[in-house]
Amino acid sequence: MLGMGVWAAAAEKPERWLEIRSPHFVVLTNSTEKQARRVTEQFELMRGVFKALYPRARVDAAAPLVILAVKDEKSLRRLLPAFWEKKGSVHPAGLFTPGEEKRYVALQLNLSGDSPYHTIYHEYVHMLTSLNFRWMPVWVNEGYAEFFASSEIGEKDALIGRASAHQVGLLRENRPLPLEVLFSVDHNSPHYTEENKASIFYAQAWAVTHYFLVGDRGAHQKKLLEYLAHLQTDVEEPDARRRALGDLKELEQTLQDYLRQFSFYAIRLPAPPDIDEKKFEMREVAAAEAAAVQGDFLLYTHRPVEARTLLEEALQLDPNLAPAHESLGFLHFQEGNRDAAAEQFAEAVRLNSRSYLANYYYAMFLAKDLADGRGAEQVELALRRCIAANPDFAPAYSTLAGFYVMREGKLEEALKLAQKAVELEPGVAAYHLNLGSVLLKLKRAEEALRIGRRALATARSAEEESFARSFLESAQRYQEYVETQKRAEEQERKAQEEWERTLAERRRTLEEEARKRPEPAEKPAPKSDAATAP
Numbered sequence: 001m002l003g004m005g006v007w008a009a010a011a012e013k014p015e016r017w018l019e020i021r022s023p024h025f026v027v028l029t030n031s032t033e034k035q036a037r038r039v040t041e042q043f044e045l046m047r048g049v050f051k052a053l054y055p056r057a058r059v060d061a062a063a064p065l066v067i068l069a070v071k072d073e074k075s076l077r078r079l080l081p082a083f084w085e086k087k088g089s090v091h092p093a094g095l096f097t098p099g100e101e102k103r104y105v106a107l108q109l110n111l112s113g114d115s116p117y118h119t120i121y122h123e124y125v126h127m128l129t130s131l132n133f134r135w136m137p138v139w140v141n142e143g144y145a146e147f148f149a150s151s152e153i154g155e156k157d158a159l160i161g162r163a164s165a166h167q168v169g170l171l172r173e174n175r176p177l178p179l180e181v182l183f184s185v186d187h188n189s190p191h192y193t194e195e196n197k198a199s200i201f202y203a204q205a206w207a208v209t210h211y212f213l214v215g216d217r218g219a220h221q222k223k224l225l226e227y228l229a230h231l232q233t234d235v236e237e238p239d240a241r242r243r244a245l246g247d248l249k250e251l252e253q254t255l256q257d258y259l260r261q262f263s264f265y266a267i268r269l270p271a272p273p274d275i276d277e278k279k280f281e282m283r284e285v286a287a288a289e290a291a292a293v294q295g296d297f298l299l300y301t302h303r304p305v306e307a308r309t310l311l312e313e314a315l316q317l318d319p320n321l322a323p324a325h326e327s328l329g330f331l332h333f334q335e336g337n338r339d340a341a342a343e344q345f346a347e348a349v350r351l352n353s354r355s356y357l358a359n360y361y362y363a364m365f366l367a368k369d370l371a372d373g374r375g376a377e378q379v380e381l382a383l384r385r386c387i388a389a390n391p392d393f394a395p396a397y398s399t400l401a402g403f404y405v406m407r408e409g410k411l412e413e414a415l416k417l418a419q420k421a422v423e424l425e426p427g428v429a430a431y432h433l434n435l436g437s438v439l440l441k442l443k444r445a446e447e448a449l450r451i452g453r454r455a456l457a458t459a460r461s462a463e464e465e466s467f468a469r470s471f472l473e474s475a476q477r478y479q480e481y482v483e484t485q486k487r488a489e490e491q492e493r494k495a496q497e498e499w500e501r502t503l504a505e506r507r508r509t510l511e512e513e514a515r516k517r518p519e520p521a522e523k524p525a526p527k528s529d530a531a532t533a534p
Contacts, residue, residue: 024044097297326348
């Protein structure tokens, strides 16, 4: 019997957990099979809607999206304790946790209202845009997410881009931001980080995006797509805005008129075909596996104490559970306990040598302690095994590229690997920075600077922004050094050429002087001293 402590709340037996597996999602739930199938279907439907609207878009990430769909607020509180620890904090209905290795959603099922999936759709669309755009300004990134968040997807059709009465009312009752301010908001701006300002920002970002996507039945959509296309080709944002969106004063007046409308257009589509929740696979999840997944989620949401409790309980129940060893090893690695991390990673690889994550974590661990080349082959082998097991897993390509750079070898191969990581996930700043580092090693400073600016634009946190700025400073210094060297070499070349011209001119002068000198007179033959015969 599982002694889950606070996780099982004095129950006589462990909670029953189910897994619902659809073609593109995995849902774990402590609720009923019917509810779990319904939420799985909703995710499949949203994926299908996005694919229908953007046929060439990438809709699947290599890192799996695991959905923890729990039955009530009490269950969600166990997964997201931070939101209940501080009095007066907002209690979310769900949370999306992005990550390079894994992505999770925690979702409360017993909700009602017009948009019960608003938060999840919003965050899921962020994941989709990060897979397809190198970067988006914050206003359009949040505007896109809000546009899809209020979607209503039924069995027969889907209504996308429904106007939010709350946001329309908010903008009618409050003075909107000047568009110049809206377009310049970044992740550190008070309009994004302060609750009393963020509500207006989100509402206005939704309104502007809604206008461009469906205003006048989509008549302005090309302008927004042109704007985004410019940004992907390194056109500076103000220039891209001027080219595609036109005069801001005129646009502000147009948007004010737009918000005074009595009704707003939305996109109605047939429900995506071939999605039948009855065909989704269902199985009962063992108590050890359920504890391991919850523990891993808590690890990714920065709750190491609760994560350790669940992961250790999982291994007590099943010592051969490879995912629990992976997660516990990662926890030890974060805490700096290298011996314990090594033991757990090695055991995870032994139990499942084909696990891409086990090999990835193991390589990350080994790479930290390389000395004199020892262990380099194991690092490379583990990363190659990871890529073979999951060819779309961007972190492995980026890590292997960085490994080659660190070892001062295979730079052309490192370049290809770094480019592949960026191609797979263009919205991750770290991959751009890694690519820039390879370019610097190849002495391609101008390209590295361009990539560094992309990374800065892509940064979604103060830490990422700090790394990007530091890289740009280094790249700028290197470029200045290269330019100084080029100038010195050019000056040396010019000096050498001038010296050679001087020598050549001197030779010509001497030759000319030699030609002008008169030839010396021929001397008479000397008389002989021999005696003359008588």
